[in-house]
Amino acid sequence: MSQPREIVPGATYMITRRVLRRHLLFRPDAAITQLLVYTLAVSTRRFGIQVHALCAMSTHLHLIVTDTNGVLPRFLHFFHRIVALGTKVLRTWEGPVWDHEATSVVRLLTRAAVVEKIAYVLANPVAAGLVRHAHQWPGATVGVDELGRGVLRAARPSAYLDPENPQWPEEATLPLALPPVIEQDSAEGFRQQVATELDRQEAQAHAEMQRQRHHFLGADQASKISPYERATSLEALRKRNPTFAVGRGQGDAxxxxxxxxxxxxxxxxxxxxxxxxxxxxxxxxxxxxxxxxxxxxxxxxxxxxx
Incomplete structure (x- = not known):
């Protein structure tokens, strides 16, 4: 039996959902990016969710959000369902899109946790050996300079969504909000903290790639690989799936x-x-x-x- 999860209005989370058996269904191309951004924009507006950062990898999706109204399960059900249905049409895919494991939902309780996890999300393509720097990732993601002030836009995808249905506007916008733990007057300091942590995580990834004598795939190749292939890199099984995060050196918290x-x-x-x-x-x-x-x-x- 799974552990009960506390859903609190105003809580900030890192959310991760994986594609079935690590298929590359979210390969970073224009169609899948349009679907993900549009669906996220419509879903967050519908449920009052604030988005702070995101990164769509080929095999999984990372979000950093704040659940303003305490309705996170309803948002996740709606968003994941529409993404799955749209992906099935785009990729002519039969069967499930999402992995059978439960969505990872990690509550971020401190400023340090928010900074570290946003940097982690943005650094994911680098840690995976796909691009040398986070800003080079061609999929749905955000840059450090966009945190708390950027706006993503996407036209309604032609796949799956009915243009006659008023819940699917012709265009959807996704503003990137500052996390609640960040005051507006400290926004620049926050972005600098994320940039510093991102540099640290990128340097770690570069060192690991060098140690293993591997080369980065590159944005162009990552965009061309077949979405029906599966990731072949080793992935640890049965890793801990934490409930909350407080950041490094936050023992008391x-x-x-x-x-x-x-x-x-x-x-x-x-x-x-x-x-x-x-x-x-x-x-x-x-x-x-x-x-x-x-x-x-x-x-x-x-x-x-x-």
Whole structure:
């Protein structure tokens, strides 16, 4: 049984979803980039999600977002469904698009975590040995200078989406918002922090490529590879899928967050046990999503701060 997840309005997350069996269905070409940007723009507007950064790799998708209204599961269901259906049409693909593993959702609790994870997302194509520098990636992504002020635009894709349906406008815009932990007057400092961390992660990737005597594939080749092939690089199995991140050197913040997560899970399980015993008046802890949305269970308004 999966662990219960706390869904809190205003929380910032790093979200990762992988393509089935590491097929290259999101190969960075104009059609797939248009689909991803357009669908993300429409989906985030529909559910009040703020986007801070993104990077669409050939085999998976990274997002850094803030769930303003506490509706993250609904957003993910809608967004992933439309992306999958559009991809099936674009690639003439039969069967599932997404991997069977659950979406990775990591709550970012500190400024340090936000900086590190945004840099991680942007550095992904470099770490994968595809391009030497993040800005060279030809797929859907953002540059450091765009953080908190850029706007992505995409026309409605012809694949799958009905032009007569008003929920699919002719063009969709996706503004890149500053994360809530970043004040407007410190935006430039924040972008500089991300740039510094990105440089560090790129240097690590360069050193690793040199150690293994590998060469970067290059943007042109990455755009031409067949989307029906599968990634062949080694990937560690059963890696930890964390619930939250606080950044390097944030030991105190990590301990506080870990205590809060354990307290939420213990409270949730106790309430669920009583519910299963037939006590419908039981109150679940703040942040409970599934029991409230599916069964109408009562949820307290008192949020445990982390």
């Amino acid at each position: 990590w301990r506080i967050a870990a205590v809060a997560v354990r307290a939420f899970r213990a409270s949730y399980r106790a309430a669920l046990e009583r519910w299963r015993a037939g006590v419908r008046s039981v109150v679940f802890p703040a942040g409970t999503w599934w029991m409230r949305a599916l069964h109408g269970a009562s949820v307290t308004d008192v949020v445990l701060e982390v």
